[in-house]
Amino acid sequence: MPLLEGKGVTRYFGGLAAVQHVDFYVDPGEIVGLIGPNGAGKTTLFNLISGALVPQSGTIRLKGENITGLKPHVICHKGIARTFQLVRVFPNMSVLENVLMGVLFGKPDGYDRKQARKDAEKWLDFVGLSAVKDWPARSLTLVNQKRLEVARALATGPELLLLDELMAGLNPTEVAQTMELVCRIREQGITIFMVEHVMKAIMGICDRIMVLHHGEKIAEGTPQEIANNRTVIEVYLGE
Amino acid sequence: MVTTIIEVVITGLLMGGLYALIAVGLSLQYGVARILNISHGEFIMLGGLTTWSLYTALGVNPLLSLAICGPLAFALGFVIHRTLFKRLLDTAASPGVFESNSMLAAFGLMFIIQNVALIAWGSEIRGYSYLTTPVHFLGTLFGANRLLTFGMALLIGLVFYLFLNLTRTGKAIRAAAQDPTTAGLMGVNINHMLALCFGLGAAMAGVGGVLISMCYPVHGVMGLEYTVIAIIVVVLGGLGSIPGSFMGGFILGLVGSIVTFLEPGLALVAYYVIFILLLLIRPTGLLGR
Amino acid sequence: MAAGGWTRREFLRGMVVTGAGLALGACAPKATPKPAKDKIVVGMSRPLSGPLAVVGDSAFRPVYETFVKEVNDAGGIHVEEYGKKLPIELLVYDDKSDVGTMTRLTEKLILEDKVDFLWPACGTSFIFAQAPLANKYGYVLITAEGGATTIKDMLPSLPYVFVTLSFSDWYQLPVLAQLLSKKGAKTAYIAYIADLHGIEYSGVAGIEFPKVGIEIIGLKSIPPDMKDLSPIIREAKAANPDVFCCFAYPDQVMPATALSMELDFNPKAWVGGPCVNFGFYQTTFGPAAEGVIGFTSFNPKQSDAARALAEKLYTGKPKEIQDYWGHPLYWAGLEVWKQAIEKAGSLDQAKIRDIIATERFQTVLGETWFEGGLLSKDCHTGEIGQWIKGEYEVIGPEKWATAEMVYPKPPWPKG
Numbered sequence: 001m002p003l004l005e006g007k008g009v010t011r012y013f014g015g016l017a018a019v020q021h022v023d024f025y026v027d028p029g030e031i032v033g034l035i036g037p038n039g040a041g042k043t044t045l046f047n048l049i050s051g052a053l054v055p056q057s058g059t060i061r062l063k064g065e066n067i068t069g070l071k072p073h074v075i076c077h078k079g080i081a082r083t084f085q086l087v088r089v090f091p092n093m094s095v096l097e098n099v100l101m102g103v104l105f106g107k108p109d110g111y112d113r114k115q116a117r118k119d120a121e122k123w124l125d126f127v128g129l130s131a132v133k134d135w136p137a138r139s140l141t142l143v144n145q146k147r148l149e150v151a152r153a154l155a156t157g158p159e160l161l162l163l164d165e166l167m168a169g170l171n172p173t174e175v176a177q178t179m180e181l182v183c184r185i186r187e188q189g190i191t192i193f194m195v196e197h198v199m200k201a202i203m204g205i206c207d208r209i210m211v212l213h214h215g216e217k218i219a220e221g222t223p224q225e226i227a228n229n230r231t232v233i234e235v236y237l238g239e
Numbered sequence: 240m241v242t243t244i245i246e247v248v249i250t251g252l253l254m255g256g257l258y259a260l261i262a263v264g265l266s267l268q269y270g271v272a273r274i275l276n277i278s279h280g281e282f283i284m285l286g287g288l289t290t291w292s293l294y295t296a297l298g299v300n301p302l303l304s305l306a307i308c309g310p311l312a313f314a315l316g317f318v319i320h321r322t323l324f325k326r327l328l329d330t331a332a333s334p335g336v337f338e339s340n341s342m343l344a345a346f347g348l349m350f351i352i353q354n355v356a357l358i359a360w361g362s363e364i365r366g367y368s369y370l371t372t373p374v375h376f377l378g379t380l381f382g383a384n385r386l387l388t389f390g391m392a393l394l395i396g397l398v399f400y401l402f403l404n405l406t407r408t409g410k411a412i413r414a415a416a417q418d419p420t421t422a423g424l425m426g427v428n429i430n431h432m433l434a435l436c437f438g439l440g441a442a443m444a445g446v447g448g449v450l451i452s453m454c455y456p457v458h459g460v461m462g463l464e465y466t467v468i469a470i471i472v473v474v475l476g477g478l479g480s481i482p483g484s485f486m487g488g489f490i491l492g493l494v495g496s497i498v499t500f501l502e503p504g505l506a507l508v509a510y511y512v513i514f515i516l517l518l519l520i521r522p523t524g525l526l527g528r
Numbered sequence: 529m530a531a532g533g534w535t536r537r538e539f540l541r542g543m544v545v546t547g548a549g550l551a552l553g554a555c556a557p558k559a560t561p562k563p564a565k566d567k568i569v570v571g572m573s574r575p576l577s578g579p580l581a582v583v584g585d586s587a588f589r590p591v592y593e594t595f596v597k598e599v600n601d602a603g604g605i606h607v608e609e610y611g612k613k614l615p616i617e618l619l620v621y622d623d624k625s626d627v628g629t630m631t632r633l634t635e636k637l638i639l640e641d642k643v644d645f646l647w648p649a650c651g652t653s654f655i656f657a658q659a660p661l662a663n664k665y666g667y668v669l670i671t672a673e674g675g676a677t678t679i680k681d682m683l684p685s686l687p688y689v690f691v692t693l694s695f696s697d698w699y700q701l702p703v704l705a706q707l708l709s710k711k712g713a714k715t716a717y718i719a720y721i722a723d724l725h726g727i728e729y730s731g732v733a734g735i736e737f738p739k740v741g742i743e744i745i746g747l748k749s750i751p752p753d754m755k756d757l758s759p760i761i762r763e764a765k766a767a768n769p770d771v772f773c774c775f776a777y778p779d780q781v782m783p784a785t786a787l788s789m790e791l792d793f794n795p796k797a798w799v800g801g802p803c804v805n806f807g808f809y810q811t812t813f814g815p816a817a818e819g820v821i822g823f824t825s826f827n828p829k830q831s832d833a834a835r836a837l838a839e840k841l842y843t844g845k846p847k848e849i850q851d852y853w854g855h856p857l858y859w860a861g862l863e864v865w866k867q868a869i870e871k872a873g874s875l876d877q878a879k880i881r882d883i884i885a886t887e888r889f890q891t892v893l894g895e896t897w898f899e900g901g902l903l904s905k906d907c908h909t910g911e912i913g914q915w916i917k918g919e920y921e922v923i924g925p926e927k928w929a930t931a932e933m934v935y936p937k938p939p940w941p942k943g
Binding site for chain 1: 407410411413414417418420421422423424425426427428429430
């Protein structure tokens with residue numbers, strides 16, 4: 001059984017289909033890439049999975065359980081976490097407090113104050129931000145804010161992590177470091193579904209890639225298959 | 240001369256403590272729940288009149304009323320958010336639409352609460368005298384009730400500050416104030432948090448009303464003037480910034496006291512001048528983003 | 529030539545017939561009975577909500593409600609031209625304490641609802657706006673809450689308007705000045721609300737006090753929205769006057785009282801504007817109200833009629849609603865209105881106006897009449913009151929006093 005499975009997922013804005021009859025699945029332990037030109041519906045699909053938006057038709061299942069239309073915090077509790085294309089850390093909280101939010105609220109049950117702090121520090125260490133844990137989040141550089149988002153998402157204890165353009169705006173060194181981070185996350189047993197524009201990154205680490213265009217899925221396969229897919233090349237290079 | 244300065248400053252701080260408290264309440268409601276609660280002052284009025292009734296009819300000490308009115312106002316605010324504002328939130332097409340709809344609804348709420356109060360308490364001015372004894376303080380005199388009121392406002396502010404920074408729920412409120420969507424995705428039950436904030440804001444207003452009634456007469460239509468002051472303070476401190484609102488309250492109290500000392504007729508003018516200057520020069524307020 | 533064809537007899541006969549016809553025609557309205565009328569509709573625009581509701585609900589409202597009930601329980605007012613008693617029916621609109629709304633509602637009452645009578649709106653500035661309207665449409669208007677020296681000047685041009693309430697120079701402050709100077713007061717500090725009311729009272733005091741040798745050593749206006757009056761009380765205390773006057777409304781007189789206690793400011797006389805005269809002042813401050821001076825117009829001890837009115841208005845009700853200044857004057861105004869209708873035997877406004885303007889009536893105040901549109905000051909059964917042993921006594925003018933003025937006032941109670 002796939003970890004995450006969508007069938008006929010559709011969402012319109014006004015009369016325009018942002019995501020149309022998309023079927024997808026993510027198996028446990030995979031890194032799945034989601035690519036497509038701007039406006040293809042990638043972020044909308046993430047919003048539908050994470051509960052920020054509700055699909056007009058279709059179903060989304062997590063480990064076989066229907067999670068379509070559940071509230072964001074419930075979906076989070078069920079084990080899906082995400083980061084954002086444009087970083088959305090809590091700017092006036094410290095770095096540590098940002099991660100604590102994930103620890104404290106990621107699971108519905110109670111928590112132990114000391115343990116929560118330890119967990120948060122563990123995740124900060126994992127993404128390499130221990131040195132700046134008391135800084136206000138707004139004072140971090142972009143790459144560090146992105147790392148903080150990852151740590152905060154990990155702190156909610158997800159089985160599936162949605163990464164929305166994690167590499168965008170980073171320099172080549174930072175991209176390499178971040179790719180390494182993604183691999184280490186998978187080693188923690190966490191499945192990854194990522195939207196990415198940086199082709200080098202996506203080709204290098206994904207097991208499987210899905211291509212969206214105008215809200216529809218036009219291709220799916222290994223990086224090698226996608227790189228040679230005629231339709232995909234046309235979409236990216238223009239007809 | 241020195242005595243006069245001390246008097247003016249302390250008078251301003253005493254007033255500022257009350258302003259700060261009620262502004263923090265409004266700040267919670269606007270900063271987190273995105274409701275510009277025009278009926279904020281009505282909760283102050285309810286707190287004041289309830290305290291008056293408890294004191295005159297049953298002899299309940301106004302300090303004890305704090306513990307009665309706070310939770311009652313909280314429950315009222317919580318339920319109102321869960322019923323009225325939750326529904327507006329669900330049906331609003333965008334945050335902007337919600338902000339304007341909720342403000343209009345709050346206007347309606349103001350009339351409803353006001354008229355219920357007029358039915359329950361009538362329109363007479365209600366007052367009682369509590370601790371109206373002079374206290375010598377820094378070489379000058381102050382009413383014991385005013386010093387007590389100030390102490391309570393500070394204490395409540397401090398407790399609330401600790402609550403926001405040290406507790407799980409407090410962190411969720413701060414997160415929701417900064418980015419409600421992300422907070423939701425981090426597992427914070429946003430609807431619950433918004434209702435909680437609205438309720439807490441109402442509780443601050445209720446408690447503020449209790450304190451106000453210790454020093455000033457209260458009546459059914461007193462609410463709006465305090466709402467206006469609270470709005471000015473919140474803008475002064477920065478929308479959504481709770482420390483800002485607290486600071487703004489003291490600044491406004493001080494300015495009011497200094498201007499009143501120079502020319503009593505200009506106190507309210509000074510408030511509005513501050514308001515306009517802020518909007519022109521620093522619309523984000525002192526501590527706003 | 530036209531008349532040439534008629535004989536003188538024919539002409540005369542024609543004249544008689546025509547004359548009779550005209551006469552008959554002219555008499556017709558009298559001959560046919562008036563259209564059936566089974567009630568007197570009285571219209572009012574009142575502040576049922578908004579800031580003035582505080583005043584309206586405790587001042588004129590209990591008076592007119594009690595009055596209407598009493599009249600209707602007795603079957604109504606006997607009106608000769610209908611040959612029967614007509615009960616009063618009230619038509620009250622809420623003007624939300626807004627002058628503009630009040631004037632629109634007043635015109636609606638007159639033009640659309642065609643009420644038989646107009647009773648007054650609440651507040652001096654409202655009377656200023658309503659009086660010319662009533663006068664324009666020829667409606668008798670006996671006012672309640674409100675009165676001012678400035679309206680006195682307008683009254684000659686407003687024959688339909690009659691003012692009942694006593695005010696600053698009619699004849700409160702001259703009496704207050706006399707009382708204070710007799711007790712030896714030399715200095716006064718005056719704080720007044722910065723509106724028509726406060727300016728008028730401080731102005732009149734500024735004339736009357738020096739006349740009797742009381743020097744005004746401080747004069748400070750209070751903005752209507754001022755919350756914390758402590759700078760003013762501190763300044764007054766520093767000036768150390770014999771007399772402190774606070775010519776403002778309850779929302780400022782109440783905190784001014786509390787602040788005087790808090791700051792231990794205890795002048796020999798503490799005088800407050802419209803607030804001290806209400807029962808709630810005493811229920812709020814209890815023993816601290818002792819010796820505080822305000823305005824008044826009667827005390828139940830003065831006469832059986834006064835006692836009866838107090839019982840009618842206040843029995844079984846909380847002390848807070850008592851108003852010894854306005855209530856008897858408003859009641860007298862309504863009594864004059866009723867008696868004038870009975871004397872006129874008609875609901876004709878002009879007739880009733882003439883009767884009110886010229887005749888004398890027996891009311892709770894005793895013999896009552898209007899002079900130039902103002903209730904004669906000789907009809908006032910008191911001007912200045914003081915809380916003495918928990919009672920609001922009349923202390924001046926001496927003719928009507930029910931108690932001797934306490935001067936200096938006792939210290940504020942401790943604790």
